[in-house]
Amino acid sequence: MMAGMSSALRLPSADTPFTNPLDGLLGYQLRRASAVMLADLSETLADLDLTVTEVSILLQIDANPDITQSDIGRILAIKRANMAPMTAALQERGFLDRVAADGRSQSLRLTERGRTICNEVRDRISRHEARFLPDISPAEREALIEMLALIWVG
Amino acid sequence: MMAGMSSALRLPSADTPFTNPLDGLLGYQLRRASAVMLADLSETLADLDLTVTEVSILLQIDANPDITQSDIGRILAIKRANMAPMTAALQERGFLDRVAADGRSQSLRLTERGRTICNEVRDRISRHEARFLPDISPAEREALIEMLALIWVG
């Protein structure tokens, strides 16, 4: 699916005789770095047959029991219309249950299977994260993450 | 097209009573930050009827006259098969010309119109970049950009 993608994405520009006028742009570096980490995480989860978006949803429910799918959509910037088939699929696979909260809202809860897969996913994400920028200090890493949050948190 | 997208993406998590277990992840912060900057750049270029990928191609040609579309694809991680319709469209719109380099390769060059649009695009990209993290020093910004390059440059 994404096999071989991250290695292709990671070809260093030093391999070419060309200059890349985008190299000094924050937006460009964000896009390339994000694509490589996303591809790596996707490979990391492939044998579980879970997408990055699906595990993001499961982890939200695990951290916020009885959250609704609309709330998850607002947190993760996924439209209501696109949340519906994802939660339906995750329920069909036995990772979550739905309980009527009121007449129109449904509380989402993980099943035992959902909680088990979340533990496995957290382990894999930890190892995935540790593969990138292994040489910077925890303080530098935290500063980097906080700086990135400033870009998109209003 | 992407109207209103960046404002929706930038809704702060503080607006919700939920905790986001992804907040501390480098990959998550990269994805959100990248999406917001991409959406902003897309809006910035919308009235020129140019996509972010199209201007990336034009800027590569401007910086590397007579580059081939395969080389651009390698630099930007765009597959040959997807480069073909893009360069065809940019040529049809009068932004670039093709000259046979050898029997199978074509040198790409910007037309006068292509160079003019590149100047406008560079101005807009500069203002776009300046809208993000306006309070950090140039040195901090450069350090951030170099750190991001370490993530994806092999």
Added chain:
DNA sequence: TATTGTTATACTCTATAACTATA
């Protein structure tokens, strides 16, 4: 035998529109 350019095609992601039911 490998590379360039091209076409066809499929899959994912994400967007809008429209609908029902409920607050």
Added chain:
DNA sequence: TATAGTTATAGAGTATAACAATA
């Protein structure tokens, strides 16, 4: 009147496969 959930659908972006022409 606004919101939750759903379905249908359309547009990007990106993947593979196959082909002809050339190195």
